[in-house]
Amino acid sequence: MSQFRALSVLPGFNLALGFTLLYLSLIVLIPLSALFVKSATLGLGGFWHVVTGDRVLASLRVTFFTSFVAAVINAFFGLIVAWVLVRYTFPGKRIVDALVDLPFALPTAVAGITLATLYAPNGWLGQYFAAHDIKVAYTPLGIVVVLTFIGLPFVVRTVQPVLADVEAEVEEAAASLGAGRLDVFRRVIFPAIYPALLTGFALAFARAIGEYGSVIFIAGNMPYISEIAPLLIVAKLEQYDYAGATTIAVAMLLISFVLLLSINALQWWSSRRGNR
Amino acid sequence: MSITIENLNKQFGNYKALDNINLEVNSGELLALLGPSGCGKTSLLRIIGGLDVADSGKLLFHGKDVEQRDARERNVGFVFQHYALFRHMTVFENVAFGLRVKQKKQRPKEAEIKRSVHELLSLVQLDWLADRYPAQLSGGQRQRIALARALAVEPKILLLDEPFGALDAQVRKELRRWLRRLHDELHITSIFVTHDQEEALEVADRVVVMNKGVIEQIGTPDEVYAAPATPFVYQFIGNVNLFHSREHAPWTQQHGDAVAYVRPHDIDISHKPQDNTALQVEVKLVRAIGSVVRVEVVADGSSEFIEIELSRERFDTAPLSAGDKVFIRPRQYRVFESGVKDELSAA
Amino acid sequence: MSQVSITRKISTHESTGVTLLLIGVALAYLLVFLGMPLIVVFTQALSKGWGLYWKALQEPDAWSAIKLTFLVAAIAVPANLVFGIAAAWAIAKFEFKGKSLLITLIDLPFAISPVVSGLVYVLLFGAQGWFGPWLQAHDIKLIFAVPGIVLATIFVTFPFIARELIPLMQAQGKEEEEAAVSLGASGWQTFWRVTLPNIKWGLLYGVILCNTRAMGEFGAVSVVSGHIRGMTNTMPLHVEILYNEYNFVAAFSVASLLALLALVTLVMKSLVEWQAKRSGEPLHHGA
Numbered sequence: 089m090s091q092f093r094a095l096s097v098l099p100g101f102n103l104a105l106g107f108t109l110l111y112l113s114l115i116v117l118i119p120l121s122a123l124f125v126k127s128a129t130l131g132l133g134g135f136w137h138v139v140t141g142d143r144v145l146a147s148l149r150v151t152f153f154t155s156f157v158a159a160v161i162n163a164f165f166g167l168i169v170a171w172v173l174v175r176y177t178f179p180g181k182r183i184v185d186a187l188v189d190l191p192f193a194l195p196t197a198v199a200g201i202t203l204a205t206l207y208a209p210n211g212w213l214g215q216y217f218a219a220h221d222i223k224v225a226y227t228p229l230g231i232v233v234v235l236t237f238i239g240l241p242f243v244v245r246t247v248q249p250v251l252a253d254v255e256a257e258v259e260e261a262a263a264s265l266g267a268g269r270l271d272v273f274r275r276v277i278f279p280a281i282y283p284a285l286l287t288g289f290a291l292a293f294a295r296a297i298g299e300y301g302s303v304i305f306i307a308g309n310m311p312y313i314s315e316i317a318p319l320l321i322v323a324k325l326e327q328y329d330y331a332g333a334t335t336i337a338v339a340m341l342l343i344s345f346v347l348l349l350s351i352n353a354l355q356w357w358s359s360r361r362g363n364r
Numbered sequence: 365m366s367i368t369i370e371n372l373n374k375q376f377g378n379y380k381a382l383d384n385i386n387l388e389v390n391s392g393e394l395l396a397l398l399g400p401s402g403c404g405k406t407s408l409l410r411i412i413g414g415l416d417v418a419d420s421g422k423l424l425f426h427g428k429d430v431e432q433r434d435a436r437e438r439n440v441g442f443v444f445q446h447y448a449l450f451r452h453m454t455v456f457e458n459v460a461f462g463l464r465v466k467q468k469k470q471r472p473k474e475a476e477i478k479r480s481v482h483e484l485l486s487l488v489q490l491d492w493l494a495d496r497y498p499a500q501l502s503g504g505q506r507q508r509i510a511l512a513r514a515l516a517v518e519p520k521i522l523l524l525d526e527p528f529g530a531l532d533a534q535v536r537k538e539l540r541r542w543l544r545r546l547h548d549e550l551h552i553t554s555i556f557v558t559h560d561q562e563e564a565l566e567v568a569d570r571v572v573v574m575n576k577g578v579i580e581q582i583g584t585p586d587e588v589y590a591a592p593a594t595p596f597v598y599q600f601i602g603n604v605n606l607f608h609s610r611e612h613a614p615w616t617q618q619h620g621d622a623v624a625y626v627r628p629h630d631i632d633i634s635h636k637p638q639d640n641t642a643l644q645v646e647v648k649l650v651r652a653i654g655s656v657v658r659v660e661v662v663a664d665g666s667s668e669f670i671e672i673e674l675s676r677e678r679f680d681t682a683p684l685s686a687g688d689k690v691f692i693r694p695r696q697y698r699v700f701e702s703g704v705k706d707e708l709s710a711a
Numbered sequence: 712m713s714q715v716s717i718t719r720k721i722s723t724h725e726s727t728g729v730t731l732l733l734i735g736v737a738l739a740y741l742l743v744f745l746g747m748p749l750i751v752v753f754t755q756a757l758s759k760g761w762g763l764y765w766k767a768l769q770e771p772d773a774w775s776a777i778k779l780t781f782l783v784a785a786i787a788v789p790a791n792l793v794f795g796i797a798a799a800w801a802i803a804k805f806e807f808k809g810k811s812l813l814i815t816l817i818d819l820p821f822a823i824s825p826v827v828s829g830l831v832y833v834l835l836f837g838a839q840g841w842f843g844p845w846l847q848a849h850d851i852k853l854i855f856a857v858p859g860i861v862l863a864t865i866f867v868t869f870p871f872i873a874r875e876l877i878p879l880m881q882a883q884g885k886e887e888e889e890a891a892v893s894l895g896a897s898g899w900q901t902f903w904r905v906t907l908p909n910i911k912w913g914l915l916y917g918v919i920l921c922n923t924r925a926m927g928e929f930g931a932v933s934v935v936s937g938h939i940r941g942m943t944n945t946m947p948l949h950v951e952i953l954y955n956e957y958n959f960v961a962a963f964s965v966a967s968l969l970a971l972l973a974l975v976t977l978v979m980k981s982l983v984e985w986q987a988k989r990s991g992e993p994l995h996h997g998a
Contacts, residue, residue, distance in 0.1 A: 169741065195946075237744050298827070
């Protein structure tokens, strides 16, 4: 097509697209470009120096490790929750279904102070862990707990519709061919929902990496142990170290980007295999 | 209102949807645009309706160029393939829409709107559905409401995109007759798009057969069936047998590479050779379908089936059964040069 | 042979034991991670009785945080609403080059840490930012002031309404709009009478999600707010201050308002989903 857009009888294209691009540029693109321009002022050497600092490296490690663990927990239990919500009926199911979205709706600060209270050594749940000498709040374990809360809906909500679409006929066909229930799940159902599960995992993971509000209340924020990268950004900012803050931000973005890209590649590869 | 189309072209990317189209639609005529999917018929209809814009060429309504007039100013009623009824409005509001969006000066009074909507609904025999929503109607009912809605603005031209495409066979037949009657009553210049040859032949005054963006033939239903202008039309409208002149069509007297097109009911079948150009064949299958008997034969040394249709009376005078060796000879045929063969097999 | 196939159980369902186990695991998981926190918010808020609860909410700083939160949402949500409609109209009803890139860019704020969302505005408008000196010279304060909070909130809630409307309007196609135009409707008439009624549930859904996030945002707002009590504190920020001062009852009292807002959101969300399904306008699900 030689022209920029296909002609249409509906009016308002120029106005709508013009406004969209203007607003997008002003609110998102120009501010984001500031991030990269700022970090470029440090030069590659400066960038490397900041990123490989012990404290920064430790915070990045804590951030990505706890986010990964939380996403794995959510992938496993989220699949069970999705399964139960799609396949079974039980009293109160609709309320439970609606409640799954709570982490989307509940402000992160509220989630943070609540979970910190719940898992504090004298908290409702924390006391049982404390009895076994396990500290949850103010350790990386606490971070995993809040990140699990934050990412909980993602896997459930991505797997649910796909699972509901798996045709009963396919399962019946497999069963009539002699497959046991576990076989049917492993060979028929799981391959169908696997891409959605991976998507949910990636979304939960990505969300956890950037999370700040809830984590700072429960993490204890001890440098090298339970200090997450976003917190370090804020700390640098409070010392007016704009360049340092920006560098950590860019490093986070780059790592997330690479991770999500590889998850996408994995997904693309597995769906291609599935279609063959 | 008459429509004149001159040298119209439309390209989508590398794909030529309309290739130099010339067409004259007479005032008050009911015209069918017939062709397989992707032949450009819908593009042509949308351009006439002002929903798409041609790359080049002229479009005249009653001698006036309407290129610069957009859809809302063309006074054209458009009935969409999937009806495009406004799903959040009642049937009444759907039909009233065109009247309500008129500029204040031309907008009829509420009582007037009410009267004309009910008049239109009675015209399509669905007055009793006024308060329903589109989702509560059957396909045939939606179709008629879509038509009533298009008629509400008193269009000078009515365009229908596959008007019966999404309906089942019985409803289709009924609506076809009904559309024909309605047109005879209203006499609005109407064009409808269809891929169903039976529909086009039964309803339209004239049929425009299209293929790959080109008009293959324009003619009355009788003309396009009885005297197809091109191999494509032969194949697209009705059944046809192909005889390659070199091997199986000595009666064509053609020496080059040519193909003869013969309708199944234009073939004589006999136990004795009719003359020295008759083709000897073996009967493979005999099947009576209603008032006709379909016979499938294969020529000696060939594997292609030739289809022959006989009236039951004729069949009864000389019954055939599978395995019989008989002779065939076409009463009527048409020969095309073989160069066009490739285009055909793709059709 | 037939004997065997009749007695063999065709296993298209799990055994009762497995079913109960799975339901049990799912419910326990949801109880620990969702149910208990929700209960904790309210029990903590009321742990010293209703009297202290009301007192905490009537405190001037809490009150001004509540007002600021509503003000910010009242600006951010309509701004993103107008944007969402414009973007969805352009993307869903027209064909143009670079469309999928545009959709990706619209989703961008979701992929960025809230802290970074705040940071970018500090880089632009902060004292040492690009426009910082100019703004200072003209005595305009964006960062550590309400405008910065609004901007950061608009950024983090940017995609909500657009990504709700785009798939919905794409699925609905443009035939109804074309029909309206061919019946003589103008652009505005087509939009108000045909498009808008068709997307009203999706629109409402997006507004609910957008509003919830706008009122609850913490990270981005925290970076640009400056935490000035009674001036630039939103409710979530106020919760943080009270909590860090060990004023737990007050912190949870304000938090309980936010939790209540979350519950109202969930109820409205379910209602809208139900209504949308009933009116045949299925919504796009997901985060």
